[in-house]
Amino acid sequence: MEQLLRNFFLFLSKNKFFTKMAKRYGLRFGAARFVAGETIADVVESIRKLNAKGMAVTVDHLGEFIDSQEEARAAADECIEAIKAISSNGLDSQVSLKMTSMGLDISHELVMENMRRILQAGKEHDVFVTIDMEDFERCQKTIDIFKELRKEYDNVGTVLQAYLYRTVEDIEDLDQYNPNLRLVKGAYKESPKVAFPEKKDVDDNFKKIIKKHLLNGNYTAVATHDEAMIEYTKEIVKKHNIPNDLFEFQMLYGIRVERQEELVDEGYKMRVYVPYGNDWYGFYMRRLAERPANVAFVLKGIMKK
Numbered sequence: 001m002e003q004l005l006r007n008f009f010l011f012l013s014k015n016k017f018f019t020k021m022a023k024r025y026g027l028r029f030g031a032a033r034f035v036a037g038e039t040i041a042d043v044v045e046s047i048r049k050l051n052a053k054g055m056a057v058t059v060d061h062l063g064e065f066i067d068s069q070e071e072a073r074a075a076a077d078e079c080i081e082a083i084k085a086i087s088s089n090g091l092d093s094q095v096s097l098k099m100t101s102m103g104l105d106i107s108h109e110l111v112m113e114n115m116r117r118i119l120q121a122g123k124e125h126d127v128f129v130t131i132d133m134e135d136f137e138r139c140q141k142t143i144d145i146f147k148e149l150r151k152e153y154d155n156v157g158t159v160l161q162a163y164l165y166r167t168v169e170d171i172e173d174l175d176q177y178n179p180n181l182r183l184v185k186g187a188y189k190e191s192p193k194v195a196f197p198e199k200k201d202v203d204d205n206f207k208k209i210i211k212k213h214l215l216n217g218n219y220t221a222v223a224t225h226d227e228a229m230i231e232y233t234k235e236i237v238k239k240h241n242i243p244n245d246l247f248e249f250q251m252l253y254g255i256r257v258e259r260q261e262e263l264v265d266e267g268y269k270m271r272v273y274v275p276y277g278n279d280w281y282g283f284y285m286r287r288l289a290e291r292p293a294n295v296a297f298v299l300k301g302i303m304k305k
């Protein structure tokens with residue numbers, strides 16, 4: 001049943017009609033639990049509060065799978081706005097973004113033009129930018145873009161997903177770039193031809209890539225709400241004397257909030273991923289797919305309307 005619900009929400013996450021309706025009608029159906037606001041001005045206060053609790057942030061102006069050059073350029077402008085707002089408000093925050101929002105499905109040149117504008121602004125304002133990882137179809141293209149940009153900029157990192165068979169090799173291949181990588185389990189619906197179908201295998205591979213990337217001496221962001229993965233990371237860094245400034249934990253805004261604070265109290269670096277914007281639908285559906293129990297929040301949201 002849980003698997004059925006998961007597939008259902010992942011299927012819904014790519015529905016273009018619902019995506020358009022969601023943009024038009026604003027944050028609904030409990031989405032505000034996971035999405036901090038609609039504009040960067042809305043979220044400045046949320047970032048300030050998290051910073052005051054000792055947590056760093058990465059903000060994501062929500063957007064994905066866009067299909068016009070204008071939308072891609074507007075999405076890049078939003079990221080630059082966010083970078084300026086972070087700098088002018090003295091916030092401890094990075095920026096995360098998706099290649100399909102920068103025009104990946106339109107042209108390579110468009111993505112590179114947008115990314116260079118963003119990374120240049122990031123460089124000027126000392127803001128780091130992480131390229132989120134999307135579905136398998138776009139994985140190789142995203143890695144190629146990362147490699148090209150990494151040769152020109154220090155302030156760019158990307159994400160690798162433990163559910164993909166290829167990821168251990170990607171960790172090895174990317175080592176020459178000394179990459180700052182966020183490691184995650186993976187949030188999209190993928191074929192068993194390319195991704196482990198069983199949770200246990202994903203978890204085992206997650207542990208393998210955490211260890212490998214840490215022991216390669218590269219900055220590692222372990223992005224998970226899974227206690228077993230957090231404990232495993234703590235064990236590895238202790239065993240190999242890896243200093244606290246070489247890794248961090250990351251969690252999503254609104255999920256396991258108390259645990260986020262505890263990790264700060266325990267002396268670890270904690271970064272919260274704070275999404276905002278009106279293109280919240282796909283992001284929200286993937287969060288529901290991860291934990292169908294969250295559907296209760298949808299129902300409450302609908303009943304309040």
Ligand code: FDA
Pocket residue numbers: 131132133134159161184185186187188223224225226227250251252255256272273286287288290291294
């Ligand atoms: P798992 O799904 O096993 O969950 C462990 C426990 O955490 C659950 O039992 C539950 O208690 C809690 N939990 C997990 N998800 C929850 C939810 N939605 N609501 C409430 N509780 C929940 N993916 C991707 O493909 N590309 C990317 O770029 C990113 N980026 C990213 C950034 C950050 C900061 C995070 C934390 C995650 C991502 N992800 C991602 C998503 C990631 O791939 C994965 O889908 C989710 O983190 C859920 O997996 P967990 O590791 O939390 O474990």
